Amino acid sequence: RHPRRPDRLLQLLIDIQQARGCVPADWQAAIADHLGVTLAQVRGVVDFYHFLSAQPLGDYCIRLSDSVIDRFGGSLAMRDCLLERLGIEPGVTRPDGRVSLHVTSCIGLADQGPAALVNGLPLTGLTPARASRLAALIERDVAMADWPRGWFEVANHIRQPGMLLSMRLRRGEALVKALRSGPEAALDAIRRAGLRGRGGAGFDTALKWRLAREAGGAARYVACNADEGEPGTFKDRVLLATRADQIFEGMSLAGYVIGAERGLLYLRGEYAYLLPHLRAVLQRRRADGLLGERVLGSGFSFDIDIELGAGAYVCGEETAMIESLEGKRGIPRLRPPFPVSAGYLDCPTANNNVETLACAALIIARGADAFRARGTGKSRGSKLLSVSGDVAVPGIYEFDFGATAREVLAACGAVDVQAIQVGGPSGVLIAPEQFDRRIAFEDLSTGGSFMVFDSRRDLVDIARQFTHFFAFESCGLCTPCRVGTQLLTRAADKLGEGRASDADLREIEDVGRLMREMSHCGLGQTAANPLLDLLSRFRPQWEARQRSLSDEAADGELAGAGERARP
Numbered sequence: 157r158h159p160r161r162p163d164r165l166l167q168l169l170i171d172i173q174q175a176r177g178c179v180p181a182d183w184q185a186a187i188a189d190h191l192g193v194t195l196a197q198v199r200g201v202v203d204f205y206h207f208l209s210a211q212p213l214g215d216y217c218i219r220l221s222d223s224v225i226d227r228f229g230g231s232l233a234m235r236d237c238l239l240e241r242l243g244i245e246p247g248v249t250r251p252d253g254r255v256s257l258h259v260t261s262c263i264g265l266a267d268q269g270p271a272a273l274v275n276g277l278p279l280t281g282l283t284p285a286r287a288s289r290l291a292a293l294i295e296r297d298v299a300m301a302d303w304p305r306g307w308f309e310v311a312n313h314i315r316q317p318g319m320l321l322s323m324r325l326r327r328g329e330a331l332v333k334a335l336r337s338g339p340e341a342a343l344d345a346i347r348r349a350g351l352r353g354r355g356g357a358g359f360d361t362a363l364k365w366r367l368a369r370e371a372g373g374a375a376r377y378v379a380c381n382a383d384e385g386e387p388g389t390f391k392d393r394v395l396l397a398t399r400a401d402q403i404f405e406g407m408s409l410a411g412y413v414i415g416a417e418r419g420l421l422y423l424r425g426e427y428a429y430l431l432p433h434l435r436a437v438l439q440r441r442r443a444d445g446l447l448g449e450r451v452l453g454s455g456f457s458f459d460i461d462i463e464l465g466a467g468a469y470v471c472g473e474e475t476a477m478i479e480s481l482e483g484k485r486g487i488p489r490l491r492p493p494f495p496v497s498a499g500y501l502d503c504p505t506a507n508n509n510v511e512t513l514a515c516a517a518l519i520i521a522r523g524a525d526a527f528r529a530r531g532t533g534k535s536r537g538s539k540l541l542s543v544s545g546d547v548a549v550p551g552i553y554e555f556d557f558g559a560t561a562r563e564v565l566a567a568c569g570a571v572d573v574q575a576i577q578v579g580g581p582s583g584v585l586i587a588p589e590q591f592d593r594r595i596a597f598e599d600l601s602t603g604g605s606f607m608v609f610d611s612r613r614d615l616v617d618i619a620r621q622f623t624h625f626f627a628f629e630s631c632g633l634c635t636p637c638r639v640g641t642q643l644l645t646r647a648a649d650k651l652g653e654g655r656a657s658d659a660d661l662r663e664i665e666d667v668g669r670l671m672r673e674m675s676h677c678g679l680g681q682t683a684a685n686p687l688l689d690l691l692s693r694f695r696p697q698w699e700a701r702q703r704s705l706s707d708e709a710a711d712g713e714l715a716g717a718g719e720r721a722r723p
């Protein structure tokens with residue numbers, strides 16, 4: 157299935173991993189030979205992605221989601237139960253090859269965790285009883301097709317639809333209009349609507365499309381970033397499950413405007429179970445003449461391929477994603493040049509988030525004015541929020557930009573809230589006195605993750621987990637991030653253990669500042685945010701932690717002294 161081209165390397169390795177349970181070391185030279193790459197490149201890619209392995213994984217490969225929200229639901233107890241019942245260590249395949257368990261970053265199911273993937277299929281709503289039963293089924297080697305169906309159900313949990321989620325477009329509705337009006341008019345509609353990228357950065361979509369359109373070169377590409385790896389976010393999962401047609405339509409529109417003939421949807425490996433659905437939608441669009449040669453009889457030809465990721469958070473960064481699309485390790489590129497002039501295969505590439513493309517189709521189908529009428533002056537339209545944590549009803553909430561964090565809390569039934577992590581670990585942790593801040597690019601800018609922590613939660617421990625997450629996901633390219641995340645991890649551990657000195661606190665600030673200024677991509681630039689926000693906004697919480705553990709230690713020493721004093 158894979159042509160002999162270097163850019164097929166990652167996809168070929170994913171196929172081999174799925175078929176064989178590993179990428180055997182003694183196959184790698186043949187793979188290199190087949191694709192015309194070096195053995196070092198093959199090894200480098202296998203080492204880079206968390207979901208690839210040269211060592212055989214278990215016939216049942218369990219990947220347990222490990223976000224703070226999964227832990228709220230007791231995922232650590234579930235992990236311990238599975239390890240004990242199956243007689244395994246984390247990350248080590250059992251000698252009989254039957255099973256392995258791996259702890260992985262958030263798999264995009266924070267609304268129905270604790271969750272796991274078993275051989276790529278999602279298991280939601282894990283309970284201790286379900287974990288025990290899962291272990292028993294694996295021990296009896298029961299085929300997954302015979303496991304309880306309900307275990308694999310993924311609910312969409314659309315709790316509050318707004319402009320985007322309440323309107324159903326007819327297949328091809330936007331594309332027909334665009335083909336009638338021409339690419340300039342379509343681009344102008346996107347510009348008038350004021351659409352900005354929904355991935356978090358908020359770049360002007362019309363400007364991006366115009367730059368890609370005006371860039372030189374024989375070929376252009378559209379890329380759709382469906383690699384939502386920010387812990388706590390899952391809105392793209394729901395859009396892909398419920399609005400795939402609209403997303404593909406948005407990709408076609410982008411292709412029409414910039415003059416591309418090919419689009420690539422980069423789907424995070426954790427969402428591989430959505431592939432059959434997405435491929436079926438693509439097939440329907442081809443059958444309806446909406447994709448392929450001469451779309452709807454016009455002079456515009458365009459088709460879309462879906463490429464899989466393999467478990468690497470950093471691939472959400474747009475240039476890392478492009479590297480990954482080219483089959484390489486997902487290491488962010490130096491910029492400039494920017495992808496609009498030299499992206500995929502060094503050709504002009506318009507790279508947009510899933511939600512942005514769905515909005516683009518809505519704008520062309522229903523007009524720029526309705527879109528522009530909502531939101532704030534600098535943030536037009538609406539935003540999907542993935543709400544999780546200590547709320548009565550987790551799920552997807554769509555708000556017009558400008559809604560306050562307090563309004564979101566009221567909608568999802570949150571009480572006694574101590575803090576909200578807006579935008580995931582790389583975003584911002586806000587305290588109650590900031591709950592009137594607005595969801596908008598000019599205030600609380602977010603890709604969509606909205607995690608709520610009530611007064612029971614240990615914010616020090618949460619910041620510590622986020623810091624470990626960044627250290628785990630750092631690609632290691634640049635020194636400030638590679639070393640800085642390790643230093644921050646050490647400081648976070650000391651803070652968590654109640655033994656952070658003033659020098660440690662200063663180090664967090666100094667390292668954080670250095671990383672923000674010197675790191676190559678957003679991961680390193682934001683990795684210190686959880687600790688810095690904790691230190692600056694939640695002083696009583698972390699100070700109490702230091703005192704209480706010091707007191708315990710002092711009590712222990714006194715007790716020990718008493719023991720020793722006894723005859």
Ligand code: SF4
Nearest residue numbers: 632633634637677680
């Ligand atoms: Fe890699 Fe971190 Fe540098 Fe980004 S900041 S390129 S993740 S080492």
